[in-house]
Amino acid sequence: xxxxxxYFTEGLIQFTILLSLIGVRVDVDSYWNGYYSxxxxxxxxxxxxxxxxxxxxxxxxxxxxxxxxxxxxDYFFASRRLLDEVRALGSPSRxxxxxxxWLVHQVPDRSEFGEPPNSTSSSNVNAGLSSxxxxxxxxxxxxxxxxxxCSTVSARLRGRQEECQTATQLSTEPGxxxxxxxxxxxxxxxxxxxxxxxxxxxxEEPVSxxxxxxxxxxxxxxxxTSGASLTCPEDPRPPAIDIHQHWSHFLxxxxxxxxxxxxxxxxxxxxxxxxxxxxxxxxxSLRDAMVTGSTYDMIPPRGGVRTLVARQPRGPLFQLxxxxxxxxSPGTTTGLAALPFTxxxxxxxxxxxxxxxxxxxLDEAVFDQINLLGLEGCLxxxxxxxxxxxxxxxxxxxxxxxxxxxxxxxxxxxxxxSPGASEVSSASSSSFxxxxxxxxxxxxxxxxxxxxxxxxxxxxxxxxxxxESVWHDHSYSTPxxxxxxxxxxxxxTIKQEPFSDEDDxxxxxxxxxLSRDELRARALHVPLSATEIVSMPVEEFLELLEGRGLSAAxxxxxxxxxxxxxxxxxxxxCRKRKLDAITGLQEEVERLQAQRNRLLRERQHTAKxxxxxxxxxxxxxxxxxxxxxxxxxxxxxxERYTVQCGANGRVVVQQIRRPGVAxxxxxxxxxxxxKEKKP
DNA sequence: CACGTATGTCATGAG
DNA sequence: CTCTCATGACATACG
Numbered sequence: 001x002x003x004x005x006x007y008f009t010e011g012l013i014q015f016t017i018l019l020s021l022i023g024v025r026v027d028v029d030s031y032w033n034g035y036y037s038x039x040x041x042x043x044x045x046x047x048x049x050x051x052x053x054x055x056x057x058x059x060x061x062x063x064x065x066x067x068x069x070x071x072x073x074d075y076f077f078a079s080r081r082l083l084d085e086v087r088a089l090g091s092p093s094r095x096x097x098x099x100x101x102w103l104v105h106q107v108p109d110r111s112e113f114g115e116p117p118n119s120t121s122s123s124n125v126n127a128g129l130s131s132x133x134x135x136x137x138x139x140x141x142x143x144x145x146x147x148x149x150c151s152t153v154s155a156r157l158r159g160r161q162e163e164c165q166t167a168t169q170l171s172t173e174p175g176x177x178x179x180x181x182x183x184x185x186x187x188x189x190x191x192x193x194x195x196x197x198x199x200x201x202x203x204e205e206p207v208s209x210x211x212x213x214x215x216x217x218x219x220x221x222x223x224x225t226s227g228a229s230l231t232c233p234e235d236p237r238p239p240a241i242d243i244h245q246h247w248s249h250f251l252x253x254x255x256x257x258x259x260x261x262x263x264x265x266x267x268x269x270x271x272x273x274x275x276x277x278x279x280x281x282x283x284x285s286l287r288d289a290m291v292t293g294s295t296y297d298m299i300p301p302r303g304g305v306r307t308l309v310a311r312q313p314r315g316p317l318f319q320l321x322x323x324x325x326x327x328x329s330p331g332t333t334t335g336l337a338a339l340p341f342t343x344x345x346x347x348x349x350x351x352x353x354x355x356x357x358x359x360x361x362l363d364e365a366v367f368d369q370i371n372l373l374g375l376e377g378c379l380x381x382x383x384x385x386x387x388x389x390x391x392x393x394x395x396x397x398x399x400x401x402x403x404x405x406x407x408x409x410x411x412x413x414x415x416x417x418s419p420g421a422s423e424v425s426s427a428s429s430s431s432f433x434x435x436x437x438x439x440x441x442x443x444x445x446x447x448x449x450x451x452x453x454x455x456x457x458x459x460x461x462x463x464x465x466x467x468e469s470v471w472h473d474h475s476y477s478t479p480x481x482x483x484x485x486x487x488x489x490x491x492x493t494i495k496q497e498p499f500s501d502e503d504d505x506x507x508x509x510x511x512x513x514l515s516r517d518e519l520r521a522r523a524l525h526v527p528l529s530a531t532e533i534v535s536m537p538v539e540e541f542l543e544l545l546e547g548r549g550l551s552a553a554x555x556x557x558x559x560x561x562x563x564x565x566x567x568x569x570x571x572x573x574c575r576k577r578k579l580d581a582i583t584g585l586q587e588e589v590e591r592l593q594a595q596r597n598r599l600l601r602e603r604q605h606t607a608k609x610x611x612x613x614x615x616x617x618x619x620x621x622x623x624x625x626x627x628x629x630x631x632x633x634x635x636x637x638x639e640r641y642t643v644q645c646g647a648n649g650r651v652v653v654q655q656i657r658r659p660g661v662a663x664x665x666x667x668x669x670x671x672x673x674x675k676e677k678k679p
Numbered sequence: 680c681a682c683g684t685a686t687g688t689c690a691t692g693a694g
Numbered sequence: 695c696t697c698t699c700a701t702g703a704c705a706t707a708c709g
Contacts, residue, residue, distance in 0.1 A: 538696095538697065538698085563697095563698095564687080564688065564689090566697090566698065566699080567687085567688065567689075567698095567699085567700095568686085568687060568688075569699090570698085570699055570700060570701080571686080571687070571688080571700090571701080572686085572687095573699085573700080574699090574700055574701055574702090575685090575686085575701095577700085577701095578701090682709100683708100683709090684707100684708085684709085685706100685707085685708085685709105686705100686706085686707080686708105687704100687705085687706080687707100688703100688704080688705080688706100689702100689703085689704080689705100690701100690702090690703085690704100691700100691701085691702090691703105692699100692700085692701090693698100693699085693700085694697100694698085694699080694700105
């Protein structure tokens with residue numbers, strides 16, 4: 001009997017929970033106010049969030065003294081707590097919590113319907129809850145994290161319901177109830193419940209509910225439909241627009257139909273999947289557009305977000321740029337200070353270049369330039385053989401210089417013009433030789449400059465400066481500019497590798513490695529490397545320009561070298577920023593895609609749960625109606641009665657209105673029954 | 680040879 | 695005004 005009442009109570013509670021799930025405020029107070037009114041459910045913390053043993057609640061139930069032996073004790077507490085849960089569910093906006101609450105109640109229901117009861121162990125219950133609430137996606141950490149809050153509430157609800165079940169079991173046990181306080185429920189309430197409630201366990205009841213006990217909920221529905229007749233005059237068929245049918249329709253919707261409930265995500269799952277694919281394709285497009293696989297690889301990092309890592313397309317520069325994103329100080333020489341060293345280290349690590357070999361190349365380059373300038377006399381201690389070899393480079397050097405277009409070669413004839421003016425004048429594809437008839441001239445100057453170059457060198461630059469700077473001046477075409485000390489190491493690892501092991505290519509190597517500006521600088525006997533020219537402070541640079549008695553061509557060249565070097569660094573930084581921005585956007589796209597997938601999984605999970613809730617609610621509604629009796633003692637049929645919630649939150653069993661037939665509200669009916677059975 | 684990429688350079692604007 | 699930086703555009707080298 002107690003099980004019957006418990007079942008009925010839980011059925012009502014679950015029904016109210018289900019009503020709350022669809023946004024209807026549930027108030028069962030009016031239904032139970034005859035038993036223990038007022039139900040101050042909203043007073044104090046909800047029992048769902050208190051881990052108080054139910055034994056302690058027995059003594060503190062709003063002044064009501066409940067006897068521990070009372071068979072209604074479990075029902076009493078269960079109802080109170082479950083009502084608290086219903087109230088705690090609150091607005092429909094907290095749907096996940098509500099859904100979790102419903103899922104919580106699914107578990108004991110299952111245990112009632114054949115699953116092995118484990119309600120006596122809260123740990124077991126909680127364990128079952130975790131597996132229940134998460135469903136088939138328990139291995140999904142995201143969903144677990146998302147459902148953590150819901151699971152917490154669910155666990156509490158489960159705990160409360162477990163207490164109720166425990167109370168039920170304890171109440172059915174023979175002997176004194178193990179409670180500290182005395183509880184007592186009026187006898188008429190027990191009678192009322194005995195008369196009203198029955199269920200599958202009703203076979204335990206002696207007489208009255210046998211017929212109901214013979215059938216399950218669905219069977220009862222058919223039974224009542226066929227044979228039962230209520231005292232209320234009504235048509236045998238429900239109206240077309242029936243709340244119950246409406247609910248049934250709502251609850252009988254397939255899972256996919258519940259997708260429409262989410263206005264924020266109106267698309268169907270199939271569409272969403274298509275969107276995912278499209279998003280992936282867009283991602284790939286972006287990736288392909290911005291970073292081709294020939295140069296970059298998308299490697300999955302630890303965090304799951306792929307990052308761009310350069311495969312050293314032409315040197316370690318982009319590897320440094322792409323990976324060292326933190327070094328994003330725009331254009332600062334300090335930020336780029338590590339470039340030369342990194343380049344050197346990388347080049348050395350590759351084993352493609354030895355310091356000795358590079359030293360030889362540098363020597364050759366130096367001698368080559370010296371030879372070009374006719375400065376052999378200044379370095380008479382150099383290897384004549386090497387110089388002779390280097391002399392063969394001269395024509396090609398000149399050709400290369402001639403072929404260079406867009407050179408901003410400020411001839412001395414134009415005077416020390418501003419960089420812009422010189423660039424405009426040099427915008428044409430005129431060869432360097434042709435333009436450089438003056439101080440910065442190269443080919444023709446090679447022959448005409450020796451004496452002048454020697455003179456300039458002697459007058460403006462010290463031999464020490466020349467030797468040091470020339471030996472270090474190999475890095476203008478490389479991203480290494482900042483640290484002069486690093487110039488002692490080879491800077492050009494990109495193009496050195498193919499030629500480092502072949503002596504025949506040294507000439508080409510040197511020819512390619514030396515930038516045009518460096519060649520010009522050497523032609524003008526500027527012993528400073530481009531790195532030094534670019535990286536030196538502006539004060540020092542100005543002092544250099546003004547204090548050494550440089551010619552106009554030298555000043556112009558120095559300015560251009562500095563300007564171009566600065567601009568080159570700026571361009572590298574700009575491209576680095578662009579690449580970082582692209583990488584960041586790509587990571588953002590991936591992150592959003594992952595979030596979207598997670599939300600889609602959550603939505604799918606919710607839709608499944610909601611569909612199951614709908615089915616459960618339909619069954620529960622029928623079951624509840626089948627367990628109620630009208631004035632004639634006959635069960636209520638879903639065809640003629642519906643369980644609804646009023647605007648005030650009251651749970652009512654409403655008779656289905658039919659045209660021309662007066663109907664009674666369920667609230668009145670409920671109250672009526674209560675009044676009838678609780679005088 | 681065409682194409683894509685990397686890099687350097689120039690022009691320009693802003694600080 | 696000069697210097698520096700950022701950036702688009704263009705040119706060139708290279709695979």
